[in-house]
Amino acid sequence: MSSPFRSLGLALTLCCASLATSSLAYADQVRVFAAASLSDALDAAVERYQQQHPDVEVQTVYASSSTAARQIVGGAAADLFISADQQWMDWLGEQGETLGERGDLLANRLALIAPRDSTLEDFIPDAEHRLLPLLGDDERLAVGDPDHVPAGIYARQAFEHLGEWQELEPRLARADNVRGALALVEQGEVPLGVVYSTDAKASEGVRLIGLFPTDSHPPITYPIALVGDTPSAAAQALRAWLASADGLAVFEQYGFSAAVAE
Known part of the structure; x- marks a missing residue:
């Protein structure tokens, strides 16, 4: 019959060996x-x-x-x-x-997206294709918060370049990050959103409507x-x-x- 002290020593040895193996992983x-x-x-x-x-x-x-x-x-x-x-x-x-x-x-590129089942036709967001008319009276456009989120800052710059910032600012659904904005569109909470083209590609729940012109904002x-x-x-x-x-x-x-x- 083995000594309890010997059993305890064996257990400690095995424990130390396990910890050493873990630290060396x-x-x-x-x-x-x-x-x-x-x-x-x-x-x-x-x-x-x-x-x-x-x-x-x-x-x-x-x-x-x-x-x-x-x-x-x-x-x-x-x-x-x-x-x-x-x-x-x-x-x-x-x-x-x-x-x-x-x-x-x-x-990266800045992209306009809509929910997967949207019937909106593809277009390039520019001076001839304004975004505000695409929003219903109570609808908003999802973006990363333009006050601090890079995707939202790029979006604001694009809106300013296209002459729509003043009209769109009060209609924005501001998210804590670009993936938050993507989620609002995926879930159908909003009819439109602005994210990166890579976000649009990564999601099966949205459609890429069009890419903003590269001269509408600084390079991403x-x-x-x-x-x-x-x-x-x-x-x-x-x-x-x-x-x-x-x-x-x-x-x-x-x-x-x-x-x-x-």
Whole structure:
């Protein structure tokens, strides 16, 4: 009959071995804060990267770029930040955060969408095709909040360019991020919404009505940067891979294009 102390010692040994195995499962960890519009594509890219680098654990946090930037300034641990516009990357640096290897990663387009069963004909939103007449008396147009969400900021710029901002502003259904605006259209809560073309492609519940002219708003680019004074080798390696041909190929499958270097 074994001693209870021997049994206890064996149990502790097995427990310690289990903990050691768990801690060694991932040699490195990289935390990525990214714009909500990247969720599907970045998840797929991370999955491919971890298949190639099984010793690295990549954790992703998605929110509007403004929320993600504020979370980082508020103390959230982040190794990489990918914003949906330059403004919030600039703001993060202005708050004293060290941004390393900053560069433009991806490009996107601004899209007008409707619920899947909408009978609205496709068109290009421009000065000859106004949006307000398409809304009923009590209907609204879904956008990311133009006060802070990049997709909403781009939408406001497009509306201003087309001369409709004053009329459309009180008719907006403002969402906390672009995926929130997409959901309002998917659920039929609104007849129209403005999101990125990649959001429209990712959803089976909406129809792409048309893309806004590229000259109606500034170029939609997604800057990427390492966060912190001493970025880890694992974070640097992931940042380099995301910008590589292999990484960009994943994003292109989801409708993004590589940012054009100026």
